[in-house]
Amino acid sequence: MVIKSSLPDVVIPDIDVASFVLKKMKKWEKKKAIIDIGNNCREYSFNEVRENSMKCGSAFYRMGLRKGDVVATCLTNCAEFVFIAIGANACGGILAPVNPICTEDEMYQILNQVKPKFIFANSFNFEMLKNVSKKLSCVEDLICVEEGFEGKTFTEFIATGDAKDFPTDIEISSEDLAMILFTSGTTGLPKAVRKTHKNVLATLTLGRVGKFGLDVDDVSYLFIPLFHITSAIGSLLMLIQGATVVMKKNFDFMEMLQEIPKFKVTNLNVVPKIVLGLNQLPSESGFDFSSLRQLVCGGEPLSLSVANSVIEKYKIGIAQVWGMTEGMPASIQSDVNYGVGSVGKLISNTKLKVVDIVTGKELGPNEDGELCLKAPQFTNGYLNNPEATAKAIDSEGWLHTGDIGHYDDNEFIYIVDRLKSLITYYGSQVSPSELEGVLLRHPLIDDVGVIGIPDIDAGYFPKAYVVKKDPWLTEKEIHEFLKDKVADFKLLRGGITFIKAIPKSSTGKTLHRELKELEKK
Structure with a gap:
């Protein structure tokens, strides 16, 4: 039995990612868009984000980035990621965010899959990436986002661009690749997940559905690494809603507690362990969370008792979301007291079926099996890996998630185990x-x-x-x-x-x- 979201379908714009994001950001002009904690709390207005992104696009195009070329970012959280992402997509380029603390061997194996033309690095991994680049004939330039370092810097790179020369005539289809995101390698080498412009636009559109969307008064604290789908696409999702994004380079729980009141943070994307940590703080801890409006929690189910305790203690809302590198969001639970222990109900435009893990037979309510999804936000496969693609996506287009669970009579979704035990x-x-x-x-x-x-x-x-x-x-x-x-x-x-x-x-x-x-x- 196939179930469909009870929410009305929404129209996914037929446009490229860069054009969509730049258009959405235009309305907020001088409003604060990004605060980069790792760069001495440097602030960027929406105008500056747009201008730097367009300069990036111009610089990329002048330096030979063309449709289908790959740009790899091996970076900790920083504002430059946003400029690079938009600039690369505007040229028809494909963004490939990579974990910056991979070893040299791991980095080579990952980058060799996507064959990047440009690589962006931090100072701490620049030398390692220089060694990797020498082994990859495809790499034309390695750029460091930090100043005072040997080699080309981001400042020098962006200076070669001019917003007036921003490419606007590149023909980009909704089925062209916009990003390549990496899984965590449950069977060895991480798989390269193909994300088309349509996939990304679907996430940017569906991520705003429901009462847990953001608005211009929100300040979102972004500490989840930018090589994760939650932040790689989530950072753009925050900006197109007019929210201010506080970029946190390296997560530290105690620093987060101090920075929430400092930046008047209203929104946090978290995992259950952080919610538990907030719950265990003594009432007399002295931390001010009066600005905090909501927590969006993912990764695994959140304890109902912990959720309700935090809601009562801090007078905030908590939503649980379900998704994966192959696509998100799939579902959202906006009230933890309904569908207790579930990851919520399907988001708009999304279908689900549960199949027996042995026979593949479709199951009904309250019967555990593998959860399978079909929606515009989900990948059409893995890069240069037809075998893995065939295992994950069947002939009818259903993505087999590797999660074991069921839906109940009210169509709340429950995950009871994981085939991919990360x-x-x-x-x-x-x-x-x-x-x-x-x-x-x-x-x-x-x-x-x-x-x-x-x-x-x-x-x-x-x-x-x-x-x-x-x-x-x-x-x-x-x-x-x-x-x-x-x-x-x-x-x-x-x-x-x-x-x-x-x-x-x-x-x-x-x-x-x-x-x-x-x-x-």
């Missing part, structure tokens, strides 16, 4: 299978299973259950082995436990759920 560490997602693959290269490890250990600040710490080949193998040896092979956020901060055997399914797959149960004992 670990989220301070906003960065760690693939258990990737870590397991690296650890199995150790000559003294016979088998391994990786799970996430909850932490109030980080979200989860990766932890490994290891079966030894040699009884003398130590935890220290494993930590040392892993240290230079993966990015820092993937290290086993949750620890290592030695066991006799890793629990397996009948087909030989690691049963991470049983490892999690073992951890609770």
